[in-house]
Amino acid sequence: MALDKIKRRDFLKIMGWGGAGATLAGCDMPTTVTLEEGKEEVVSYLVPEEYVIPGIGVWYASTCQQCAAGCGVHGRVREGRVLKLEGNPESAVxxxxxxxxxxxxLQTHYNPDRIQQPLLRSGGALKKVSWDEALAQLQQKAGGRSAWVTGTISGHQAVLLDAYVKATQARHYPVEVVGSPVWNRVCQDMLGDANPRLRIDEADLIVSFGADFLGTWNSPVHFSRQYARFRQGPKRGMLIQIEPAMTLTGANADLWLAIRPGTEGVFALGVANVLVDRYQTSIAGLPADAQKAIRLYTPDHVKDITGVSVDQLMKVAELLKKRGNSLVLAGSTAEGHSYGYQSVASIMLLNILLGNVGKTLQANVHAPAQLAPRVGNTANLVAFAEAAAAGNIDVAFFYGSNPLYLAPQSLGLKGKLDKVGFKVALSSFMDETTAQADLVLPLASALEDWGSHVGAYQNGELQVSIQQPLMEKLYPETRGFGDVMLGLLKQRQVREFALYEDYYAYLRNAVAAMPAALNKAGGNAWNNALQHGVVALNAGSGALRPRAVSLPQPEMAAGDDGYPYHLVPSARLGLWDGRHANIPWLQEAPDQITKVVWDSWVELHPTTAAKLGVARGDTVKIASKAGAIEAKVYVYKGIHPDAIGVPLGQGHDEYGRYAKGRGVNPLSILNDTKDQTTGELALHATRVQLSRTAGKPGDKLVLMGGSESQLGRKMVATVKAEVFARSEGDA
Amino acid sequence: MSLQNILQDWSKYRKGNEEGGFHDYEHLWGLAIDLNKCIGCNACSVACYAENNLAVVGKDKFAKHQEMHWLRVERYWDEPDLGEQAVSDYQSHGASFLPMMCQQCMAATCEPVCPVAATYHTPDGLNAQVYNRCIGSRYCSNNCPYRLRYFNFYSYYEDSWPAPLNMQLNPDLTVRDKGVMEKCTFCVQRIRAAKDVAKHEHRELQDGEFTTACAQTCPTQAIVFGDLLSLHTAGKAESTLSTLWRDQQVELGRTEQHKQNPDKRGYRVLEGLNTDPKVMYLERVREV
Amino acid sequence: MSAMQLFFGRRLLSCQSLRSPGRSLLLPLGFVVALFAAAPLLAEVPNAVAPTETYSGDQVEQPIEFPHDIHAKVNKINCMYCHTYARRSKVAGIPPTSKCMGCHTVIATDKPRIKKLTEYWEKGESPKWKKVHDLPDYVHFTHEKHLQRFIFDNKDMKVENASEVCAFCHGEIKDMTVAQKSRPLTMGFCRRCHEQNKGPFDCWKCHK
Known part of the structure; x- marks a missing residue:
């Protein structure tokens, strides 16, 4: 995997592509053409690179951009085409x-719906223009007050963006819907580190309140690796998942407890109550209102609120007390309420009471501020909507985020965007936001672009992950994000960037110039970085300082008779927040829990379904105060009877042939409730009513075939943990 | 090829316990899948799509069970072994996940029914599907107890890979056309490539030198791929996989395992049917 | 075409070759007749039995009428000098234009074909050659394995005589200008050679 040649533009080139049947010298790309002589064309290299051999794949390191975790990848390149991605073993993520x-x-990169040329709105429609025209337009319009809406962004792209934001006195709003903003805030307040290092592998018991760490929480692949060690014998860790609707992590729990949505914090306080009452845990050092809250939530009281039996509560408390190192986590279902901060703080309190801080929760390393990720959240989405409504934005830039799809209708973002004078989308796809833009700058795909990234979650080991192109651009009129930024900075005559011909030159210089003290590798820093895909940085970490926060008693909304059910919009490892709905492989990949493909669905508990008189495949209408959606029912026992689960990801009005007009988007009908402490959108606080409807004729719920039951055949055999301990101990 | 050739050359690779079996294998590729580690995330399945040119059929054809996933992750809700699901209000032990791919049976039920010998046993113990021999009778699929064979009811080249998606296709294996049966090959193109490299360097293939796409990508490393030859033939090099099988006291050529330690978790799905699969699963574990 | 053939589409081809391995059904009708009459020039490769069948393929028109005879016969340039990937990869590769120019910036620069080549080079383009020896998608032939077996692992074989081995499947290219298919390259053709030279017989060696 050596790569010492810098003139790499050439070898990535797929020459002669474009004409029907024209293939590269010796390229045997699969087709179904005939074998008639002289009907197919072969084009040779003009000048070959010595390390390129047609017919033999070469692997190059880069960084995955499908979510903000920043996994390192190796891409297999053959005859200028990238064919397969695999994880980079050297990446600590x-x-x-x-x-x-x-x-x-790969299917984002080779997607047939990519935008291939800059587009400018004229006479109401987007028309093709040249880059020169596009940039001239931008120079003309970009004088006013501007705002940048992006996804989570880190590394040197963030450096460039910061420089531009500073030069134009703009505001930057990183927006993500799938994340853990409240958890991070609580960690900051109670542990002194917003992103503590989690030792899932060191824990003997994990109690997770809706934290889907195997699926969608922070760094799923990393946590899955840790989980494998956690489950290893003979001292196999136990996982208890407490949540209203089953997540992938819940599906792997030893004990899965359905809890009434929004009462996770109460359950945690109930556990604390038992710890104090039965196991003499001291709470003397806690603030008075926290002590009061713990005393208030006796097991019987907790049972009434949460719907979880006293026995189960006692069992969780007993296991937490007796079963070695524990770790208590809180995810989006606990966060997503107006009192989300209190709930998560109550849950975090358990870690403090159980002495987990310093053991399973450790101080983490932190990237230098200029490279550290600007982690997106929904408070920024709200703030952006408000700024737009106030008429404070003349030019809005969108990159890596699709706010028009993500924002609930109740925020009224679409109307508010009309007050923004000029909207610029830096995008590869015609998504909902891009379709409303006045200027569209087509970006190169992640596999065609340069970059550097720092994962949103670090594991005690700080690495900057290098993104290098795995092939030449498919469309010559697309540009990398870094190159666009550099062009914009040059327009603004920001001096320190004027020297660089392109983003590649800048990045190379910046990585090679990382101070030797920071960079463990030394030597030829740039070549090392490219070859290994990661640059390890020295970074110290301090110690966590646990500190309980005040816990005012949450005001839970009283039951609303008109809207009896809680809507649980659940993110999935797959379509994520909807950004992957245009990938055919992921549309065809059955959902892990329900096995539904190519569609949305509504998860109902059998008692709820019986009450409504619906069965699997029937259509129901879900109406909140903000709007209504319709989808087909999936009935199972992995959801609380008061909760209605609808997955994120579908319901696109735009976004190409694979995504458009498929399923529904539960985010669209959320109320605009916010967490009172952090200002985050309370994603799980919307109450809804349900009714049966006819549904579209001919529209079916399609699931992966086969039986839901093993019918006694022992396809998946299950043994009890004591048997496992015996057999592994024996080994 | 003549019928005689088929009978003489190819059927010898098909094990018959009653006839003492065949012993001249070069390799016996197999798998072990630990269901204690498997989280059902589906990464293996999509890695398989990427590696093996699997067609995306779309919702309508999926509804007719014409999907082409060589590796599917099955999910069951009941747990016959724990026995208490029927009375519970909730799915209190989560789901049961089972990654299912061709089990590469030693006594494969698909092989004897193929009228044109398009599916047969190779000297490295794989259950091969030769696309250009296949006439699409679908007898093999009917006879597979695992339902792991997938038939091309249509030609998917244009629909599944509209340009430039077709540029992703792996040139090391065929894009199957209409009328052909296909199934998991244990990434035979990777096996062949690794063997070619070893041969070029005049050395034996090393254990762990390569792996299948599913095992490579697995976030929990629940899937282990390797050579089981040492279980079958004395004096052959032990691999990580055969050690694992040995440790679990699972033997080839049995319809029922007689383990010295009954706590060992290794089992083979539906082995009572005498298919002699080369995929060993390790039982899922739950605290109750 | 019968209904059966239509239903099974292209795959029927392979069924046919199963029964009559001499030729492929998809060849244009005019060229189906294999010319067994022409006496083949037998290569003398130690430790190998050369195939004897011949076949007369299309005369394919190429962008530049490349004279294999001048290069390989008159000037005795080794096949692998230009088709350099053959020893390392499954494909032999078309030589890069830079390789042509390596000689032809000084040699025979006044010839019309070289002038045409120079034009391509100066435009930074490569000629679009027509494929002559093509195999169906489901056949995975590898040059590297065959060269290894018949040239490099073959102690009595001199690398200078590589063209004798190439001629097994490509015919006497060194006597041609533009290459023309002169071996049937059907499964039967491969198989008989594998039989005689004890090559692998597993279907999955070539079909996967």
Whole structure:
């Protein structure tokens, strides 16, 4: 995997592509053409690179851009085409593994719906223009107050963006819907580190309140690797998942407890109550209102609120007390309420009471501020909507985020965007936001672009992951994000960037110039970086300082008779927040839990379904105060009877042939409730009513075939943990 | 090729316990899948799509069970072994996941029914599907107890890979056309490539030198790929995989395992049917 | 074409070759007749039995009428000098234009064919050659294995005589200008050679 040649533009080139049947010298790309002589064309290299041999794949290191975790990848390149991605074993994030979204980055890159040329709105429609025209337009318009809406962004792209934001006195709003913003805030307040290092592998018991760490939480591949060690014998760790609707992590729990949505914090306080009452845990050092809250939530009281039996509560408390190192986590179902901060803080309190801080929760390393990820959240989405409504934005830039799809209708973002004078989308696809833009700058795909990244979650080992192109651009009129930024900075005459011909030159210089003290590798820093895909940085970490916060008693919304059910919009490892809905592999990949493909669905508990008189495949209408959606029912026992689960990801009005007009988007009908402490959108706080409807004729719920039951055949045999301990101990 | 050739050359690779079996294998590729580690995330399945040129059929054809996933992750809700699901209000032990790919049976039920010998046993113990021999009778698929064979009811080249998606196709294996049966090959193109390299360097293939796409990508490393030859033939080099099988006391050529330690978790799905699969699963574990 | 053939589409081809391995059904009708009459020039490769069948393929028109005879016969340039990937990869490869120019910036620069080549070179383009020896998608032939077996692992074989081995499947290219298919390259053709030279017989060696 050596790569010492810098003139790499040439070898990535697929020459002669474009004409029907024209293939590269000796390229035997699969087709179904005939074998008639002289009917197919072969084009040779003009000048070959010595390390390129037609017919033999070469692997190059890069970084996955399918979510913000920043997994390292190796891409197999043959005759100028990238064919397969695999995890980079040297990456501390994923250590060689990759999830299905990472595998599918190929189909984002080769997607047939990519935008191929800059587009400018004239006379209401988007028309093709040249880059020169596009940039001239931008120079003309970009004088006013501007705003950048992006996804999570890190590394040197963030450096360039910061410089531009500073030069134009703009505001930057990183937006993500799938994340853990409240958890991070609580960690900051109670542990002194917003992103503590989690030792899932060191824990003997994990109690997770809706944290889907195997699926969608922070760094799923990394946590899956840790989980494998956690489950290893003979001292196999136990996982208890407490949540209203089953996540992938819940599906792997030893004990899965359905809890009434929004009462996770109460359950945690109930556990604390038992710890104090029965196991003499001291709470003397806690603030008075926290002590009061713990005393208030006796097991019987908790049972009434949460719907979880006293026995189960006692069992969880007993296991936490007796079973070695524990780790208590809180995910989006606990976060997503107006009192989300209190809930997560109550849950974090358990870690403090159980002495987990410093053991399974450790101080983490932190990237230098200029490279550290600007982690997106929904408070920024709200803030952006408000700024737009106030008429404070003349030019809005969108990159790596699709706010028009993500924002609930109740935020009224679409109307508010009309007040923005000029909207610029830096995008590869015609998604909902891009379709509303006045200027569209087509970006190169992640596999065609340069970059550097720092994962949103680090594991005690700080690495900057290098993204290098795995092939020449498919469309010559697309540009890398870094190159666009550099062009914009040059327009602004920002001096320190004027020297660089392109983003490649800048990045190379910046990586090679990382101070030797920071960079462990030394030597030829740039070549090392490219070859290994990661640059390890020295970074110290301090110690966590646990500190309980005040816990005012949450005001839970009283039951609303008109809207009896809680809507649980659930993110999935697959379509994620909807950004992967245009990937055919992921549309065809059955959902892990329900096995539904190519569609949305509504998860109902059998008692809820019986009450409504619906069965699997029937259509129901879900109406909130903000709007209504319709989808087909999937009935199972992995959801609380008061909860209605609808997955994120579908329901696109735009976004290409694979995504458009398929399923529904539960985010669209959310109320605009916010967490009172952090200002985050309360994603799980929307109450809905359900009714049966006819549904579209001929539209079916399609699932992967086969039986839901093993019919006694022992396809998956299950043994009890004591048997496992015996057999592994024996080994 | 003549019928005589088929009978003499190819059927010898097909094990018959009653006839003492065949012993001249070069390799016996197999798998072990630990269901204690498998989280059902589906990464293996999509990695398989990427590696093996699997067609995406779309919702309508999927509804007719014409999907082409060589490796599917099955999910069951009940747990016959724990026995208490029927009375519970909730799915309190989560789901049961089972990654299912061709089990590369030693006594494959698909092989004897093929009228044109398009599916046969190779000297490295794989259950081969030769696309250009296949006439699409689908007898093999009917006879597979695992339902792991997938038939090309249509030609998917244009629909499944509209340009430039077709540029992703792996040139090391065929894009199957209409009328042909296909199934998991244990990434035979990777096996062949690794063997070619070893041969070029005049050395034996090393254990762990390569792996299948599913095992490579697995976030929990629940899938282990390797050579089981040492279980079958004395004096052959032990691989990580055969050690694992030995440790689990699972033997080839049995319809029922007689383990010295009954706590060992290794089992083969539906082995009572005398298919002699080369995929060993390790039982899922739950605290109850 | 019968209904059966239509239904099974292209795959029927392979069924046919199963029964009559001499030729492929998809060849244009005019060229189906294999010319067994022409006496083949037998290569003398130690430790190998050369195939004897011949076949007369299309005369394919190429962008530049490349004279194999001048290069390989008159000037005795080794096949692998230009088709350099053959020893390392499954494909032999078309030589890069830079390789042509390596000689032809000084040699025979006044000839019309070289002038045409120079034009391509100066435009930074490569000629679009027509494929002559093509195999169906489901056949995975590898040059590297065959060269290894018949040239490099063959102690009595001199590398200078590589063209004798190439001639097994490509015929006497050194006597041609533009290459023309002169061996049937059907499964039967491969198989008989594998039989005689004890090559592998597993279907999955070539079909996968």
């Amino acid at each position: 994923n250590s060689g593994a990759l999830c299905q979204m990472g595998q599918s980055a």
